[in-house]
Amino acid sequence: MRRSKASRQEQILAELNRSPSLRVAELARRLAVSTETIRRDLDAMTEQGLLNRTYGGAVRPLGTEPSVTERHALHVPERERIAKVAVPLLKTARILMIGSGATTVHVARRIAVEMKNIAVITHSFGVATVLSLNPTIKVLMMPGDYHPGEGATVGVHAVSFLNDFHADCAIIGASGLAPDGPSEALLECGAVYSAMVARAARCMVVADHSKHDRVFAARYTPWRNVATLVTDRPPEGALRDALDQNAVSVALA
Template sequence: MRASKSRRQAQILAELDRLPSLRVADLAERLAVSTETIRRDLDELTGQGRLNRTYGGAVRMMNSEPAMNERHALHVVERQRIAAAVVGRLAGARVVMIGSGSTTLHVARQIAADLRDLTVITHGFAIAAALSANASIKVVMAPGEYHAGEGATVGVHTTGFLSNFFADVAVLGASGLTEEGPNDALIESAAVYTAMTRRAARTLVAADHSKFGRMFPARYSGWSEVAELVSDSAPDGAVAAALAAAGVAVTPAP
């Protein structure tokens, strides 16, 4: 009985790796058990932190993300490699939008070191500060409500301001990357990234391998709206298949 339950719950988790959500009735039919048995399984898996219960089913467990100051200390070497690769993809760009984030901060530092005569539109205060080291770079700071945890402006004033501009490239980070697209832990930041994606001729996502397969509350675009992913390694599985289907170029940082 215990082994049977263990196998059944393993199948449920495997299904959630393949699908973003599951319904009790569908699981009961697929696994040839009662709906009450499935509900007990889902309740138990929720208690273990393996998934989230919803009305009538379950969804993948939402990940939690460290605070910005903690994220700066993670995957530093990988992010430096990604930043160098991103700057190499900005040839010919005159106007760039950059979203807030720890990886994009490395990108801003690399831009300040390597590029000249560029206009950068951003909502991240650390991004603007890093770019200020290069006097030839004009920084346009988006207004809005200050989010202390992210060190950036967010809200309707930020997204409305961005709608008045157009960029050659938008460089955006992500909290997670799934087959549905890049996502972010902060709904407010995701809205800003969506606005940047819509106002750029080309969107480039810069994210390290730890983001592959991770799901957070707010998806800010589909892969069809992204031109390129720059990472320290190439994803596999469902994420790789989705990128290929959408024609997204994958650039591994050397």
């Protein structure tokens, strides 16, 4: 069955999440297309900053992620399932903090449908937009410097704003999940997430399996500060051991 260009490129990114480097010939075999088609895809994705071309293949840029707009097209079924599992775990919460990201927007969309008469503090314009569908939800938008690639406010004003609030739960995504904790590719967002964890009674991390065993620059909290991880596949190896040792509840979607 012939794949569309968008479908091929989504699969290429998914393969890069599983392997640090890819070869043109192997990709062509897996996707059942010509090597020339794969080369054109890799060239186009390099121009978009999604990967780096190498001789005969491609690698993901170290410590980087696609923009939040591009991430919205990836792992959509997994993120929808994660949101479906996450929201019932929030039923007793009245004040939430929600970080930026594609998965947290899915969670916010589900919150807008299933919850009411709550307050949400966020720095994500995507989160605020989907929550606006429910007039009973009060949204407090954090100030700060606008980060266009993430669609969120960041910086010292965003972090200091959180110091005046407490929340029942902070709901945060992650670029990577490693044995020492969840991490974020953007240092500025990592600082906001750390502040959210510090100002919330508990923390829920929502992240699909492509984030397992990946490490990025900003570890925003150790696992001992995380109450729940909602993900779509069971963590394995050292990551699973770290979650068990820190009594992190894993909810599978």
